[in-house]
Amino acid sequence: MSREEVKKLFHKNIMLIGFMGTGKSTVSSYLSKWLDLEEVDLDAMIVEKAGTSIANLFEQYGEEYFRDLETETLLEVQQREQLIVSCGGGIVLRDENVSAMKEHGKIVLLTATPETVYERVKDCKNRPILNGNMNVEYIAKLMEKRRERYLQCADIIIKTDNKSVKQISEEMIQKLIV
Numbered sequence: 001m002s003r004e005e006v007k008k009l010f011h012k013n014i015m016l017i018g019f020m021g022t023g024k025s026t027v028s029s030y031l032s033k034w035l036d037l038e039e040v041d042l043d044a045m046i047v048e049k050a051g052t053s054i055a056n057l058f059e060q061y062g063e064e065y066f067r068d069l070e071t072e073t074l075l076e077v078q079q080r081e082q083l084i085v086s087c088g089g090g091i092v093l094r095d096e097n098v099s100a101m102k103e104h105g106k107i108v109l110l111t112a113t114p115e116t117v118y119e120r121v122k123d124c125k126n127r128p129i130l131n132g133n134m135n136v137e138y139i140a141k142l143m144e145k146r147r148e149r150y151l152q153c154a155d156i157i158i159k160t161d162n163k164s165v166k167q168i169s170e171e172m173i174q175k176l177i178v
């Protein structure tokens with residue numbers, strides 16, 4: 001199937017969700033180039049809107065303030081079509097976010113083991129949720145706590161451990177067009 005044919009299948013937005021470090025941004029960039037669709041990164045939009053970093057938003061105003069901005073930004077994005085949207089790992093925590101994503105998007109859940117996630121995020125200083133808790137045990141616990149919400153939200157699920165971005169993207173397209 002050609003790129004044009006694949007593109008025609010997506011009228012809705014492709015929403016990439018999943019725990020931190022599951023590769024949402026990397027896959028989003030690859031897919032957007034491959035399918036020639038616009039890529040939107042919700043966290044980047046929030047940073048631009050707020051004029052400060054995610055870490056700073058959490059520190060100065062608290063998590064709820066960040067979550068409000070996250071919902072507001074998601075609702076704005078959902079008014080558009082044919083985007084590849086990379087969402088922050090906590091997007092599934094609010095029911096209203098999940099409803100909006102289900103209505104306007106095809107939701108792709110990326111997963112990885114806590115060990116893989118740790119290896120991918122261990123040197124990152126801009127993930128306040130993991131501040132002071134950058135270890136496999138904490139990641140595993142938080143992942144388990146959120147597991148049901150991710151699963152309930154997803155239209156399709158892709159495991160990313162030991163796969164290249166190309167493999168993940170091809171698997172995703174295969175599953176989306178079935």
Ligand code: S3P
Binds near residue numbers: 020126
């Ligand atoms: C968060 C994930 C982050 C970012 C914020 C909160 C979370 O995005 O939105 O730090 O609660 O899981 P990534 O999943 O892109 O790291």
